Amino acid sequence: MKKFQIGILGLGTVGTGVIEILREQSENFKKRFGVSFQTKKVLVKNINKKRSVDLQGIELTEKIEDIIGDPDIDIVIELIGGKTIAKKAIIASLEAKKNVISANKDLIADDGRQLADLAEKNNVGFYYEAAVAGAIPILRALENSLDSDRIESINGIINGTSNFILSKMRQQKMSYRQALSLAQELGFAEADPTNDVDGIDAAYKLQILADFAFGKQIEQKDIQMSGIRTVTQQDLNDVSELGYEIKLLANASLIDGRLQFSVGPTLVPKDHPLASVQNENNAIFVSAAYAGGLMFYGPGAGKLPTANSVIADLLELTSKAPKNPRFNSQFKSDTALAGPKNRIASRYIVFKVADRPGAMHKLSGFFLMSNINFRNIRQYDPIDGSTRVVIITYPASDAQLNPVKTTIRQAKGVEIVHEFKLLERK
Amino acid sequence: MKKFQIGILGLGTVGTGVIEILREQSENFKKRFGVSFQTKKVLVKNINKKRSVDLQGIELTEKIEDIIGDPDIDIVIELIGGKTIAKKAIIASLEAKKNVISANKDLIADDGRQLADLAEKNNVGFYYEAAVAGAIPILRALENSLDSDRIESINGIINGTSNFILSKMRQQKMSYRQALSLAQELGFAEADPTNDVDGIDAAYKLQILADFAFGKQIEQKDIQMSGIRTVTQQDLNDVSELGYEIKLLANASLIDGRLQFSVGPTLVPKDHPLASVQNENNAIFVSAAYAGGLMFYGPGAGKLPTANSVIADLLELTSKAPKNPRFNSQFKSDTALAGPKNRIASRYIVFKVADRPGAMHKLSGFFLMSNINFRNIRQYDPIDGSTRVVIITYPASDAQLNPVKTTIRQAKGVEIVHEFKLLERK
Numbered sequence: 001m002k003k004f005q006i007g008i009l010g011l012g013t014v015g016t017g018v019i020e021i022l023r024e025q026s027e028n029f030k031k032r033f034g035v036s037f038q039t040k041k042v043l044v045k046n047i048n049k050k051r052s053v054d055l056q057g058i059e060l061t062e063k064i065e066d067i068i069g070d071p072d073i074d075i076v077i078e079l080i081g082g083k084t085i086a087k088k089a090i091i092a093s094l095e096a097k098k099n100v101i102s103a104n105k106d107l108i109a110d111d112g113r114q115l116a117d118l119a120e121k122n123n124v125g126f127y128y129e130a131a132v133a134g135a136i137p138i139l140r141a142l143e144n145s146l147d148s149d150r151i152e153s154i155n156g157i158i159n160g161t162s163n164f165i166l167s168k169m170r171q172q173k174m175s176y177r178q179a180l181s182l183a184q185e186l187g188f189a190e191a192d193p194t195n196d197v198d199g200i201d202a203a204y205k206l207q208i209l210a211d212f213a214f215g216k217q218i219e220q221k222d223i224q225m226s227g228i229r230t231v232t233q234q235d236l237n238d239v240s241e242l243g244y245e246i247k248l249l250a251n252a253s254l255i256d257g258r259l260q261f262s263v264g265p266t267l268v269p270k271d272h273p274l275a276s277v278q279n280e281n282n283a284i285f286v287s288a289a290y291a292g293g294l295m296f297y298g299p300g301a302g303k304l305p306t307a308n309s310v311i312a313d314l315l316e317l318t319s320k321a322p323k324n325p326r327f328n329s330q331f332k333s334d335t336a337l338a339g340p341k342n343r344i345a346s347r348y349i350v351f352k353v354a355d356r357p358g359a360m361h362k363l364s365g366f367f368l369m370s371n372i373n374f375r376n377i378r379q380y381d382p383i384d385g386s387t388r389v390v391i392i393t394y395p396a397s398d399a400q401l402n403p404v405k406t407t408i409r410q411a412k413g414v415e416i417v418h419e420f421k422l423l424e425r426k
Numbered sequence: 427m428k429k430f431q432i433g434i435l436g437l438g439t440v441g442t443g444v445i446e447i448l449r450e451q452s453e454n455f456k457k458r459f460g461v462s463f464q465t466k467k468v469l470v471k472n473i474n475k476k477r478s479v480d481l482q483g484i485e486l487t488e489k490i491e492d493i494i495g496d497p498d499i500d501i502v503i504e505l506i507g508g509k510t511i512a513k514k515a516i517i518a519s520l521e522a523k524k525n526v527i528s529a530n531k532d533l534i535a536d537d538g539r540q541l542a543d544l545a546e547k548n549n550v551g552f553y554y555e556a557a558v559a560g561a562i563p564i565l566r567a568l569e570n571s572l573d574s575d576r577i578e579s580i581n582g583i584i585n586g587t588s589n590f591i592l593s594k595m596r597q598q599k600m601s602y603r604q605a606l607s608l609a610q611e612l613g614f615a616e617a618d619p620t621n622d623v624d625g626i627d628a629a630y631k632l633q634i635l636a637d638f639a640f641g642k643q644i645e646q647k648d649i650q651m652s653g654i655r656t657v658t659q660q661d662l663n664d665v666s667e668l669g670y671e672i673k674l675l676a677n678a679s680l681i682d683g684r685l686q687f688s689v690g691p692t693l694v695p696k697d698h699p700l701a702s703v704q705n706e707n708n709a710i711f712v713s714a715a716y717a718g719g720l721m722f723y724g725p726g727a728g729k730l731p732t733a734n735s736v737i738a739d740l741l742e743l744t745s746k747a748p749k750n751p752r753f754n755s756q757f758k759s760d761t762a763l764a765g766p767k768n769r770i771a772s773r774y775i776v777f778k779v780a781d782r783p784g785a786m787h788k789l790s791g792f793f794l795m796s797n798i799n800f801r802n803i804r805q806y807d808p809i810d811g812s813t814r815v816v817i818i819t820y821p822a823s824d825a826q827l828n829p830v831k832t833t834i835r836q837a838k839g840v841e842i843v844h845e846f847k848l849l850e851r852k
Contacts, residue, residue: 137570137720140566140567141563141567144563144566145566145738146563147741148734149734273703276699277699283721291724291730291731292561295709295723297722297723298719305717308572308575309571311575312570312571316570
């Protein structure tokens with residue numbers, strides 16, 4: 001029997017779930033894996049607060065040093081979140097030759113590679129499956145099953161809040177505001193929903209996915225980002241008639257040897273598996289040269305789903321790879337990022353156009369200048385002197401499209417309401 | 427650089443794919459994983475046959491002993507299929523301390539545990555991700571990410587041929603016969619489709635999944651099996667109006683501490699992720715106590731998708747777990763199998779009933795005897811003196827239902843056309 005002592009930083013939702021699972025599965029893990037875990041200490045903000053979870057035999061502390069300085073603790077599970085204290089604690093733990101498991105996507109998005117290198121230098125493990133898409137074992141699948149392949153693209157619904165809002169808008173004809181309120185009532189969205197609805201949370205996860213899929217550590221500024229605040233019932237209806245659903249997709253694509261990254265509302269063909277992912281669920285669709293199109297679907301958040309990913313890391317660390325703990329395969333590529341010429345996609349663009357003769361002729365002329373071809377065009381009945389025009393283009397690069405947009409911004413009687421990308425049918 | 431010499435048994439579709447990927451990725455694998463593979467020998471039926479794949483530097487042989495008796499060969503990849511020769515070859519290879527990778531579901535379904543034990547005894551690896559669901563890394567996910575969890579059920583679309591046929595029947599209103607012919611034309615179905623359409627192929631894969639998910643080695647006789655030959659357009663329409671699709675599902679469920687296994691046409695609620703899995707694709711939906719509902723989707727067959735799973739095994743064996751090669755976790759449980767009292771499901775039952783007064787009264791009386799309640803009832807306009815009656819029951823056990831069926835078989839003026847299970851909404 002191998003015995004391990006654990007220190008947990010943070011006793012919020014996920015920390016509580018971790019303690020619950022460790023209690024429930026204690027006998028099972030001894031029997032099946034020959035490992036025994038003792039949760040020795042847990043860092044909390046207030047040791048006097050009442051807790052719902054059984055903490056018998058566990059020492060609560062408000063001092064982080066009590067845990068990272070405790071020589072008996074083999075494994076630190078970091079669940080406090082944030083970038084500053086968490087980073088210091090992880091570095092100190094790794095340097096003290098403690099294994100670390102974390103669910104901290106914000107931190108790992110930017111510093112994951114640096115921390116993984118530090119773990120390797122100290123011959124300990126640094127695992128963080130729970131940081132991306134909750135219960136879905138997507139990082140381990142990329143690491144252990146798709147490392148043999150050449151990945152071409154990743155398209156993920158990796159923000160449950162946004163997907164919940166878009167689902168309710170579609171299923172129950174709610175407005176964005178109504179759906180957001182419902183999400184807030186049900187605890188799927190925070191009082192300030194910025195991180196979720198503007199794509200920031202999805203972008204953090206995309207940074208981590210990019211590292212595992214393409215061996216490339218990127219920064220948030222490398223990602224073209226837009227959120228779901230401007231999506232309307234009319235958009236959902238327009239695209240539904242044309243055979244699409246709108247999803248907030250995080251995309252990473254390798255096109256012509258260059259990598260491009262975006263997060264934004266995206267038209268997904270209804271027969272694509274991502275189109276039917278509903279409510280707060282997450283799904284990641286991976287296109288690879290050999291495996292083809294694979295999708296990994298499941299709960300992207302929640303106490304036990306996320307805690308299960310932490311526990312799976314714990315078992316790998318202690319039972320399967322105790323001598324060579326390695327999560328991020330140190331896959332490093334120097335693939336260039338795409339510039340405007342290489343960032344190619346079909347686009348759904350909505351215009352507000354003055355209701356007068358020649359308006360469409362003028363608008364279509366702007367696109368002709370850049371040789372951009374249209375796949376679908378719809379003009380709707382005018383309201384109050386202006387008309388809604390929806391155009392879906394064939395694939396066009398940012399280099400083609402940007403001058404068109406600049407021209408339109410300077411033109412009279414036409415404005416761009418918004419622009420979403422299309423996920424191409426495969 | 428670690429160097430490995432490989433012998434491949436069988437140069438069919440998957441074997442060709444393995445050789446192609448190893449050629450294409452040779453430099454990449456050296457750089458990224460520090461491993462170098464040389465395909466030394468390949469077993470073929472006829473060494474004079476023309477091959478499309480580049481075989482430069484590879485020795486072809488018609489004698490299996492040339493490979494399993496070659497002391498230079500470290501890893502044997504078994505792709506000949508079948509139970510007799512393949513089993514002997516795998517046993518001989520493991521006993522000669524060679525690692526083995528196989529895609530042979532028929533063999534592993536019954537003998538996987540025995541072969542895994544033999545591999546462990548000889549301290550070599552026996553990997554077979556490719557045996558279930560082609561490119562989908564479902565065995566590794568069960569082994570490495572869900573071993574921390576308590577799995578409650580698995581529902582899989584794991585026979586691409588059947589799913590293709592049912593999809594075409596639904597999408598293009600084809601009859602079963604027409605859809606089967608199309609599948610045969612496109613190479614998705616064999617001249618004798620028995621293994622696919624009667625659920626035998628899915629049952630083999632279910633046996634392997636049962637071992638990984640529940641630690642239980644079962645035999646094909648432990649699985650309640652039925653196929654898709656009797657599914658009609660009328661069935662697909664009936665259930666669509668009630669909110670379901672029909673899919674050939676392989677099911678393993680742990681209910682009240684007992685395991686039950688079935689393969690058969692199943693009514694899947696349209697909002698369940700399995701309902702939208704189209705054509706030849708596979709998907710496995712896992713329900714677990716902590717993780718919740720996870721789905722793994724992708725190509726279940728094909729040259730490169732299946733070969734990629736073989737290569738992923740090869741990398742794990744050589745680069746990640748060289749000292750402790752272990753695929754099947756030796757998870758052994760003595761969970762009992764469910765008897766008729768514990769095999770509980772809602773059922774869709776189609777009857778042919780004589781068109782006369784009292785017919786429904788008589789039929790409903792039979793169900794009342796066993797206290798089975800109905801969720802939906804539909805009777806259709808009579809044709810040629812008999813009428814189609816469709817009943818969906820609430821959950822009922824085989825012990826409740828079997829006497830009803832016996833009574834109906836002996837009654838006049840009513841017969842059972844067929845009976846499918848329902849996948850319950852979660």
